[in-house]
Amino acid sequence: xxxxxxxxxxxxxxxxxxxxxxxxxxxxxxxxxxxxxxxxxxxxxxxxxxxxxxxxxxxxxxxxxxxxxxxxxxxxxxxxxxxxxxxxxxxxxxxxxxxxxxxxxxxxxxxxxxxxxxxxxxxxxxxxxxxxxxxxxxxxxxxxxxxxxxxxxxxxxxxxxxxxxxxxxxxxxxxxxxxxxxxxxxxxxxxxxxxxxxxxxxxxxxxxxxxxxxxxxxxxxxxxxxxxxxxxxxxxxxxxxxxxxxxxxxxxxxxxxxxxxxxxxxxxxxxxxxxxxxxxxxxxx
Amino acid sequence: xxxxxxxxxxxxxxxxxxxxxxxxxxxxxxxxxxxxxxxxxxxxxxxxxxxxxxxxxxxxxxxxxxxxxxxxxxxxxxxxxxxxxxxxxxxxxxxxxxxxxxxxxxxxxxxxxxxxxxxxxxxxxxxxxxxxxxxxxxxxxxxxxxxxxxxxxxxxxxxxxxxxxxxx
Numbered sequence: 372x373x374x375x376x377x378x379x380x381x382x383x384x385x386x387x388x389x390x391x392x393x394x395x396x397x398x399x400x401x402x403x404x405x406x407x408x409x410x411x412x413x414x415x416x417x418x419x420x421x422x423x424x425x426x427x428x429x430x431x432x433x434x435x436x437x438x439x440x441x442x443x444x445x446x447x448x449x450x451x452x453x454x455x456x457x458x459x460x461x462x463x464x465x466x467x468x469x470x471x472x473x474x475x476x477x478x479x480x481x482x483x484x485x486x487x488x489x490x491x492x493x494x495x496x497x498x499x500x501x502x503x504x505x506x507x508x509x510x511x512x513x514x515x516x517x518x519x520x521x522x523x524x525x526x527x528x529x530x531x532x533x534x535x536x537x538x539x540x541x542x543x544x545x546x547x548x549x550x551x552x553x554x555x556x557x558x559x560x561x562x563x564x565x566x567x568x569x570x571x572x573x574x575x576x577x578x579x580x581x582x583x584x585x586x587x588x589x590x591x592x593x594x595x596x597x598x599x600x601x602x603x604x605x606x607x608x609x610x611x612x613x614x615x616x617x618x619x620x621x622x623x624x625x626x627x628x629x630x631x632x633x634x635x636x637x638x639x640x641x642x643x644x645x646x647x648x649x650x651x652x653x654x655x656x
Numbered sequence: 657x658x659x660x661x662x663x664x665x666x667x668x669x670x671x672x673x674x675x676x677x678x679x680x681x682x683x684x685x686x687x688x689x690x691x692x693x694x695x696x697x698x699x700x701x702x703x704x705x706x707x708x709x710x711x712x713x714x715x716x717x718x719x720x721x722x723x724x725x726x727x728x729x730x731x732x733x734x735x736x737x738x739x740x741x742x743x744x745x746x747x748x749x750x751x752x753x754x755x756x757x758x759x760x761x762x763x764x765x766x767x768x769x770x771x772x773x774x775x776x777x778x779x780x781x782x783x784x785x786x787x788x789x790x791x792x793x794x795x796x797x798x799x800x801x802x803x804x805x806x807x808x809x810x811x812x813x814x815x816x817x818x819x820x821x822x823x824x
Contacts (some may be wrong), residue, residue, distance in 0.1 A: 380704075381703045381707065399725060409727075414719045428674075496673075500767075502782055505722070533723040533724065541723045548782035570685060571782065630681050
């Protein structure tokens with residue numbers, strides 16, 4: 372029997388490996404057992420590496436923050452004192468409005484809770500490639516995190532949990548080309564769907580061509596997608612382009628810069644599922 | 657011993673890559689440190705070892721940062737390992753420009769193969785920015801050349817004592 376040349380043997384090996392990996396990808400898309408088993412083995416094998424990496428990264432981040440904060444602390448302190456004074460007055464007014472809002476919502480039969488239960492988490496790592504934008508957070512199934520939960524940060528919506536392990540969760544960012552959130556323009560209440568475009572600015576789809584939209588308008592989540600509650604910032608309109616068919620082309624600058632996310636909040640209840648008790652007595656006017 | 661070195665290289669590349677994603681996430685748009693073991697094995701050892709190292713690195717990377725298509729990085733890196741290993745066996749790429757070209761091309765081909773496979777599995781693709789691709793190629797090429805120069809210098813004594821025979 373003729374011996375197979377090394378080059379041909381390697382090509383054959385490539386074919387076998389490619390076929391196996393394609394099957395693995397198909398299994399992972401369909402949620403098959405084989406995909407989960409190989410993923411579990413990969414996770415177990417690399418867990419010590421990631422554990423060591425996290426310890427070293429934490430030390431490095433502490434050092435970086437220490438030097439960065441030394442300069443910024445003094446200026447920040449003065450700024451924060453002013454902000455606290457302003458927010459104190461604002462809070463008192465908001466309290467009044469909140470009570471009024473609760474009364475009006477009950478009158479209108481709106482039962483959605485405004486403050487969903489949540490858990491805070493830190494970003495372990497991230498991948499901001501063109502076709503895939505994902506972060507890994509250090510909260511998982513043991514903390515009550517489940518797929519499809521909304522993830523927000525200081526400033527606005529960040530993304531959606533796509534898969535969960537025991538101690539961490541993978542979050543697909545809103546800038547990922549396969550992500551989207553229902554949004555509404557705050558000024559004109561025009562609704563649309565904000566979708567990611569990789570490294571490019573986000574796009575808002577399905578906005579009628581005669582809708583009132585101008586550059587600088589702020590877009591927040593509308594709550595219609597069933598993932599994000601209402602009111603979390605999505606971005607600001609940077610471009611209002613020529614209409615394509617019946618829709619306008621709108622570009623958004625994301626509210627949260629995904630290149631600098633360090634801590635996030637995972638909302639543990641899907642939007643609109645927490646109900647106020649119907650028998651809850653109204654507060655005295 | 658060879659397996660231990662490979663495991664050490666893969667572990668180091670994966671750990672550094674994940675750390676980079678935490679300390680400077682913006683850099684992950686331009687540089688994929690997990691490409692380094694693949695290129696090093698393709699240019700310094702054999703085509704087969706570069707395929708296996710690429711596949712193993714990709715599987716570990718997929719587990720941590722691929723939300724849907726587990727195995728996509730493994731497949732892309734296996735193909736790149738085969739292609740670069742084949743070229744490395746035919747041509748002498750162990751010069752600065754050879755290493756630079758190898759690093760730049762794997763970073764570019766990675767982007768193209770990822771896009772094609774994601775399309776195959778029904779994902780939506782983002783438009784590709786030429787400027788990002790150019791920076792990616794430049795950063796990948798320079799990093800690869802730098803790492804290989806460092807490895808050549810640190811391992812030169814060992815190589816001189818035990819000459820290596822390249823396999824196809």
